[in-house]
Amino acid sequence: MSIEELKDKVGAVWQSRVYEIEKGMIRRFAQAIGDLNPLWQDEEYARKTKYGGIIAPPTFMATLGLEQIQQLLASAPSETSLHGSTELECYQPVRAGDVVTATTRIADFRQRQGKMGTMSFVTFDITYENQRGELVGRCRQMVINY
């Protein structure tokens, strides 16, 4: 699918992905940020907290589904893709062992002429549901291609 084709998909579900959240995934994420909070990594420590086990940093959720968005935008090799904004709401922490379904909709697609030629502003809305069907969060990502 090309960027242009997104125009006709505004409002529609673009794709849905299922993620089995593992401790190792959370650890790699925390290490990539350099966030050494034991709540994200140390099972023994985390067990004694109100969470009763390892949880992911809240910002972890906003990476679920990100790879597919980036892949889509990179599919036009002559275009540069820049990230515009990220807006996240968390309703529940994501825990090791959760199975999270990230469902992405195309929320908006706009184009305008800029000094770099045609610029496309694409907004994606992602909802995250756990294995019990509970909404654990939502995220809006805006990306600019030119």
Added chain:
Amino acid sequence: MSEQRYYEDVELGEEITPLVKQPTTRQLVMWAGASGDYNPIHYDKDYAQSRGLDGVIVHGQLVYCFLGQLMTDWAGEGGSLCQLSCSYRGMNFPGEEITCRGKVTRKYAEDGHQCIECNIWAENPKGEKTVSGRVVVVLPSRGSPATKG
């Protein structure tokens, strides 16, 4: 891990304890792997320069996560982050310091939760705000725990 912060003790205008990061290209690669963001402007210098950039740039969403850490460190584990919104306004380059800051703008109760709203931002070494936005955290009260999370 920082100590627990309580709703009653927070004052409007209070500054969040700053967090300083200095991501290397290695960290950008780690982040690419952990997040799935393989946009080549973050690891391929030739490509980045061919697109008119000075070199590879730091992922905006990595800086976003630094701002998340700024707040979870400050709130302590009894608190929880409910909302975090940021715009990527400028570029950060690997090897440069990124200073994450925040300021309390509002205290309010909602659905039985005690919420703190802050403006947050990341500064480059010139003091320019490259990422900025707002965050809401729920804090426990002295006497009764936070109910969310």
